[in-house]
Amino acid sequence: MWSYLFKRLLHMIPLLLGVSLLTFLLMALAPGDYFTALSQNPQISPETIAHLKARFHLDQPWYVQYFYWLKSVLSGDFGYSMAYKIPATSLIVQRLWNTFLLSFFAMIIAWGIALPLGIWAAVKKDSWIDRGCSLAAFLGLSVPDVLLSLLALWFAAATGWFPVGGAQSPVNDLMSPAQQFWDRAHHLILPALVLAAADWAGIMRQMRSNLLDTLRAEYVTAARARGLGEGWVIYKHALRNAINPLLTIFGYSLAALLSGAFIVENIMAWPGLGRLTMEAFFAKDSYLVVDCVVMATGLLVVGNFIADLLLAWSDPRIRLNK
Amino acid sequence: MNLLEIKNLKMDFGIGADALRAVDGVSLTIGAGETVCLVGESGCGKTVTALSIARLVPAPPANYVGGEILLNGRDVLKMSNRELRDIRGGVVSYVFQEPGASLNPVFRIGNQIKESLKLHRPIGTPAPGTARTNETNTPCQRPALQDYDAEVIRLLKLVGIPAPESRIKNYPFEMSGGMQQRVMIAMALASEPKLLVADEPTTALDVTIQAQILELLHGLKQRLGMAILLITHNLGIVGDMADRVAVMYAGQIVELSPAKELLRRPLHPYTKALMNAVPKLAGGANRLSAIPGNVPRIGNFPPACRFAPRCPMAKPECSEKIPELVEVEAGRWVRCPFWK
Amino acid sequence: METATALLTAEAKAPLSPWQLFRRRLKRRRIAMAGGVILIGLYLMALFAGFIAPYHFERQDRDRFFHPPLWPKLSGFHLVVPRYEAGDGSFVYHLVAGDTKPLRFFIRGDKYKLLCLIPATIHLFGTGDENYPAYLLGTDQFGRDVLSRLLYGSQISLSIGIVGILLSFTFGMMIGGISGYFGGRTDTVIMRLCELIMSIPALYLIISLRATFPPGMSSAQVYAMIIIILSFIGWASMARVIRGMTLSLREQQFVLAARALGQTHLKVIVRHILPNTFSYVIVAATLSVPYYILGEVVLSFLGVGIQEPNASWGNMLTAAQNTEYLRNYPWLLAPGTAIFVTVLAFNFLGDGLRDAADTKS
Ligand SMILES: Nc1ncnc2c1ncn2[C@@H]1O[C@H](COP(=O)(O)OP(=O)(O)OP(=O)(O)O)[C@@H](O)[C@H]1O
Numbered sequence A: 001m002w003s004y005l006f007k008r009l010l011h012m013i014p015l016l017l018g019v020s021l022l023t024f025l026l027m028a029l030a031p032g033d034y035f036t037a038l039s040q041n042p043q044i045s046p047e048t049i050a051h052l053k054a055r056f057h058l059d060q061p062w063y064v065q066y067f068y069w070l071k072s073v074l075s076g077d078f079g080y081s082m083a084y085k086i087p088a089t090s091l092i093v094q095r096l097w098n099t100f101l102l103s104f105f106a107m108i109i110a111w112g113i114a115l116p117l118g119i120w121a122a123v124k125k126d127s128w129i130d131r132g133c134s135l136a137a138f139l140g141l142s143v144p145d146v147l148l149s150l151l152a153l154w155f156a157a158a159t160g161w162f163p164v165g166g167a168q169s170p171v172n173d174l175m176s177p178a179q180q181f182w183d184r185a186h187h188l189i190l191p192a193l194v195l196a197a198a199d200w201a202g203i204m205r206q207m208r209s210n211l212l213d214t215l216r217a218e219y220v221t222a223a224r225a226r227g228l229g230e231g232w233v234i235y236k237h238a239l240r241n242a243i244n245p246l247l248t249i250f251g252y253s254l255a256a257l258l259s260g261a262f263i264v265e266n267i268m269a270w271p272g273l274g275r276l277t278m279e280a281f282f283a284k285d286s287y288l289v290v291d292c293v294v295m296a297t298g299l300l301v302v303g304n305f306i307a308d309l310l311l312a313w314s315d316p317r318i319r320l321n322k
Numbered sequence B: 001m002n003l004l005e006i007k008n009l010k011m012d013f014g015i016g017a018d019a020l021r022a023v024d025g026v027s028l029t030i031g032a033g034e035t036v037c038l039v040g041e042s043g044c045g046k047t048v049t050a051l052s053i054a055r056l057v058p059a060p061p062a063n064y065v066g067g068e069i070l071l072n073g074r075d076v077l078k079m080s081n082r083e084l085r086d087i088r089g090g091v092v093s094y095v096f097q098e099p100g101a102s103l104n105p106v107f108r109i110g111n112q113i114k115e116s117l118k119l120h121r122p123i124g125t126p127a128p129g130t131a132r133t134n135e136t137n138t139p140c141q142r143p144a145l146q147d148y149d150a151e152v153i154r155l156l157k158l159v160g161i162p163a164p165e166s167r168i169k170n171y172p173f174e175m176s177g178g179m180q181q182r183v184m185i186a187m188a189l190a191s192e193p194k195l196l197v198a199d200e201p202t203t204a205l206d207v208t209i210q211a212q213i214l215e216l217l218h219g220l221k222q223r224l225g226m227a228i229l230l231i232t233h234n235l236g237i238v239g240d241m242a243d244r245v246a247v248m249y250a251g252q253i254v255e256l257s258p259a260k261e262l263l264r265r266p267l268h269p270y271t272k273a274l275m276n277a278v279p280k281l282a283g284g285a286n287r288l289s290a291i292p293g294n295v296p297r298i299g300n301f302p303p304a305c306r307f308a309p310r311c312p313m314a315k316p317e318c319s320e321k322i323p324e325l326v327e328v329e330a331g332r333w334v335r336c337p338f339w340k
Numbered sequence C: 001m002e003t004a005t006a007l008l009t010a011e012a013k014a015p016l017s018p019w020q021l022f023r024r025r026l027k028r029r030r031i032a033m034a035g036g037v038i039l040i041g042l043y044l045m046a047l048f049a050g051f052i053a054p055y056h057f058e059r060q061d062r063d064r065f066f067h068p069p070l071w072p073k074l075s076g077f078h079l080v081v082p083r084y085e086a087g088d089g090s091f092v093y094h095l096v097a098g099d100t101k102p103l104r105f106f107i108r109g110d111k112y113k114l115l116c117l118i119p120a121t122i123h124l125f126g127t128g129d130e131n132y133p134a135y136l137l138g139t140d141q142f143g144r145d146v147l148s149r150l151l152y153g154s155q156i157s158l159s160i161g162i163v164g165i166l167l168s169f170t171f172g173m174m175i176g177g178i179s180g181y182f183g184g185r186t187d188t189v190i191m192r193l194c195e196l197i198m199s200i201p202a203l204y205l206i207i208s209l210r211a212t213f214p215p216g217m218s219s220a221q222v223y224a225m226i227i228i229i230l231s232f233i234g235w236a237s238m239a240r241v242i243r244g245m246t247l248s249l250r251e252q253q254f255v256l257a258a259r260a261l262g263q264t265h266l267k268v269i270v271r272h273i274l275p276n277t278f279s280y281v282i283v284a285a286t287l288s289v290p291y292y293i294l295g296e297v298v299l300s301f302l303g304v305g306i307q308e309p310n311a312s313w314g315n316m317l318t319a320a321q322n323t324e325y326l327r328n329y330p331w332l333l334a335p336g337t338a339i340f341v342t343v344l345a346f347n348f349l350g351d352g353l354r355d356a357a358d359t360k361s
């Protein structure tokens, strides 16, 4: 198992390097940079701009820039955000944390809904419960994140039960720790629900079809033939095997989740990586865009690695190989 | 009283207009300690019949439309779920064709066997069963189980697994097919059944292993005194094992006879054809019969004699009159009026 | 011998061709058929958008911002539209009781090009009177008819799905076929590239790609850009699956035979291998179209796709981001509903196609 995990871990490094190189290349291809707009400003002398460009190595070819960028990132420094005029590291870390929080809670909600429903639908195959679940899943699968987010905004504005956007209220700093926690949670609930609502359907359908597959397996018949009760057969023998393929689709589901989070963040003003990406994009702060893309990919890659860990833990065929 | 008595069993897949008759009027008895072989080409309904004994065919799509299955005198088709669970394992145990597929891949084999023990022979409750001791072969009160692990090891030893102590912690994928099948057999024996149904237990195995497994089954039967229903599509293995043989074709039994006599003098044209199709090389698991024509598919059976289209001695009336299964000699039943 | 028997038994079971079987199974799935019918309707509407839309998508009614949707009523033998009046300077509209105008069909109105080619002025319906507008779905913040913009927008949003799929799947099939057919280093490089593209969360990659295009593009250029961006991402997953299928197909008899006959590699891939993947490709394409439609919607919604005054379902929704608008003028969400219905129809159809193509059941 260790060699398997080590291989997976080793696999992440070239992947992240490749992703950063690709985004860097794309940013180099982008017309104009942060200073294009700045140079229109008569108050800033061309010398100042040239000086600034040199400081950020923007006068060098892109691959040289890349190595400077890589070097500082590897030492934990994401440089300086020209658009925000603050060190990018703290900015990125904070936004990454927010995106993680949002995705994590959305994931818990989505899986928490999807797994029981999927199991229920599979066990009661072809009943009205199954039909209802599958119809609901179709609706959930088809409703666009954009529409859901807008509806949530409308809901928040109309009822006043939830804050309209943001991750915390402006006065959060003045609150007691308990109040702060509640304030943050209050801001998190709606975006997380929206994201979960866009995400649960695929997982539920997968759970249902996995369980139906394992319920057809011969070892399930064999378990029944030994006189084991139907509940035991389903929840121990079949379900235990239906979980493993779910873990392998975890990666896809996480990728979809992060894309969904991108939309939710931008519409519901949740200060995460997706929103930062758009802000950096509009400000032409290309280093920051690269940072965001690499960070988001990193989140996905780490998520996948955790799924691999879980799979190795849950599937003896992987755990015991070599 | 016979241990198992299947009377005129009729089973469909699907209901109403979509119904396809998979088992059509099968009758079969198995006495205690008897070995019966069920032979027939692929798709003729052997597995479905065998699974019906413990009502293991999922319903729907299965739909029992007639007949009864008396196990120890009680009709399986009328049992409650509770009673069904008791007879599954308790009275009848199964060994399937693909040992790799019938063992749960994510649980250790020791635990899977223990599961059966806990269910049917929990620690401390002496069973009223009539297990026989090895030496005298006389019924006696079996003492209560003391220790699951010890019993698992004893069972694994019984089925000939070397170093069972180190094997109980193994997962199924860590064993060879032959070993897996032995584990399946141990698991089937764990609940001390009166009837062991072995559904093509050797088809998926290597030729040399096949012989070993059959040997094992035969030996176990002698020692434990249980009845065996052995399903196979290979008449070649019948002689060594069976007391009686039932030949199945397209959902019906076409010949039922003591094994020795059947092998010496098959009566039904289909049995004869099957005998000729037995590979001359010992144990060659040839799933393709050399009988010309195709196996009729379920729902597409010929109207009268189902074998008529492939029968070398078919007469015009074979496609008109439905033949009955009749006892033509003592203990020999044939579904063909032209058996002579 | 073995294949012969298998063929014979298969025939005995169903003397239908696989295609007939597929159609028969599809017909049994009513929901899939419903999805297909809805889609045909939507695409026809997009095709004849100019004719169905009562107004031109750029036409502004400066007297009627945020006009509410109105329902034509039956009066005698005519459908009539009621009239709404706003208080001075406010966007609060009141129904003027009893003041109606009959709705007329095939009426002359704004100029448009039928099928984007033939100049025409006849519209399906309208009132022919500026004081009695037929705003069935209301107007937006610039006083433009939402229904007309929705119809014009569907031309962009719906076509991007189809064109994007065609482009990326053709590309993906070719690349996947080449990768699986040749194997070796070509295969490794292509597969690593696919992995790279698929490992970046899609929207982040979309925005990075978007950054490489210059500002101030014409609307046709923007349209092409969106398709290029979405296809750049979409080909990878297709290529991976096709590669897997090619790997097993290339060892099959008919492929070996074609190669033995001395056909070129390209011909073998295109004529013999790829056609065998079609049933998968068609199902995958149907289920993927929504992603292309949603991609356009998100880009335009975020302001980096289709630009005003052109209409797309995405940029029409941008207005709804303003909570004040959203609360008071919920009809601005109409494009969201349109997207929902379209995606749902594609999912219904795709699911039915998959079940029907699935030989297991
Ligand atoms: N769940 C099911 N639904 C519908 N038809 C079924 C089902 N299970 C089995 N059948 C059909 O019932 C018939 C008998 O099947 P069965 O498995 O008993 O054959 P068999 O004699 O055991 O063949 P084999 O030698 O291949 O094991 C076959 O035609 C099969 O297609």
Ligand SMILES: [Mg+2]
Pocket (backbone or CB within 6 Å): B046, B047, B048, B199
């Ligand atoms: Mg069978």
